[in-house]
Amino acid sequence: MTIELNNVGFTIGKRPLFEAITQSVPDGAIWALQGSSGSGKTTLLNIMGLLLKPTEGEVTIDGRPTRSWNDRQRRHFWHDHAAFIYQDYGIIPSETVAYNITLMSRFADCRRIRPQASSQLHHIAQQVGLDGMLNERAGVLSGGEKQRVGIARALWKNASYIFADEPTASLDASNRDLVTELLLQRAQSGSTVIAASHDADFIHHCDGIIDVEHYTADDQRFAELRQAAKQADDFFSSPYHSSSPQ
Numbered sequence: 324m325t326i327e328l329n330n331v332g333f334t335i336g337k338r339p340l341f342e343a344i345t346q347s348v349p350d351g352a353i354w355a356l357q358g359s360s361g362s363g364k365t366t367l368l369n370i371m372g373l374l375l376k377p378t379e380g381e382v383t384i385d386g387r388p389t390r391s392w393n394d395r396q397r398r399h400f401w402h403d404h405a406a407f408i409y410q411d412y413g414i415i416p417s418e419t420v421a422y423n424i425t426l427m428s429r430f431a432d433c434r435r436i437r438p439q440a441s442s443q444l445h446h447i448a449q450q451v452g453l454d455g456m457l458n459e460r461a462g463v464l465s466g467g468e469k470q471r472v473g474i475a476r477a478l479w480k481n482a483s484y485i486f487a488d489e490p491t492a493s494l495d496a497s498n499r500d501l502v503t504e505l506l507l508q509r510a511q512s513g514s515t516v517i518a519a520s521h522d523a524d525f526i527h528h529c530d531g532i533i534d535v536e537h538y539t540a541d542d543q544r545f546a547e548l549r550q551a552a553k554q555a556d557d558f559f560s561s562p563y564h565s566s567s568p569q
């Protein structure tokens with residue numbers, strides 16, 4: 324399933340955040356939304372996941388324009404086709420890890436999971452290194468463990484689209500590699516993965532990038548970014564930096 328952005332822009336009050344983004348993310352691809360903090364990655368991710376309507380332009384899902392979709396159509400998309408990985412993990416602290424992982428599933432009662440689903444749950448928990456923690460209360464986990472609960476929940480759902488906000492942000496190097504690999508595998512098996520990220524290693528593995536700063540609509544912001552880029556250039560071309568160590 325392809326997701327397309329046609330001239331998408333977003334304005335907050337009178338402040339344009341970004342404008343005129345036209346991109347197509349093909350089936351089974353993994354794409355990164357990159358840009359500095361505050362550039363609009365999460366906003367664009369939410370627009371692509373139909374959680375937020377763009378103020379300009381159109382998001383097309385599998386050839387179908389979504390601007391005029393009603394709540395029922397959007398709910399159908401979220402329920403049947405999408406999984407979300409949230410920057411703040413989106414867990415219920417008072418519930419177990421198992422409950423949190425299976426929360427968004429089709430099972431009406433997540434506390435009584437069918438046997439085949441139970442083995443799938445153990446498999447996914449094992450993949451993210453949480454197998455021994457399924458009965459722990461999610462609220463007591465570390466930040467990185469909570470993040471892996473969020474990843475496991477998205478994997479459990481087996482969705483056509485995975486929308487991930489900074490999926491590797493709270494992880495150490497080995498877990499970053501693990502989560503990157505799991506998301507790559509999901510893309511290889513046909514899911515379209517879109518992730519807002521600052522993680523250069525993760526971005527390096529992606530099939531495509533939308534650099535949100537490239538579409539920033541604010542002149543003041545352009546000036547700040549140009550100034551930062553010039554300072555970085557000056558630093559790296561300075562005689563001290565380019566001279567060999569004595």
Ligand SMILES: Nc1ncnc2c1ncn2[C@@H]1O[C@H](COP(=O)(O)OP(=O)(O)OP(=O)(O)O)[C@@H](O)[C@H]1O
Nearest residue numbers: 335340358359360361362363364365366367410519
């Ligand atoms: N509903 C809103 N009302 C007002 N301002 C908003 C709203 N949503 C986003 N913003 C502002 O838009 C800007 C972009 O926010 P966003 O969270 O998309 O950035 P980001 O690139 O994901 O940042 P980070 O990397 O720090 O998570 C921020 O300045 C934020 O305060």
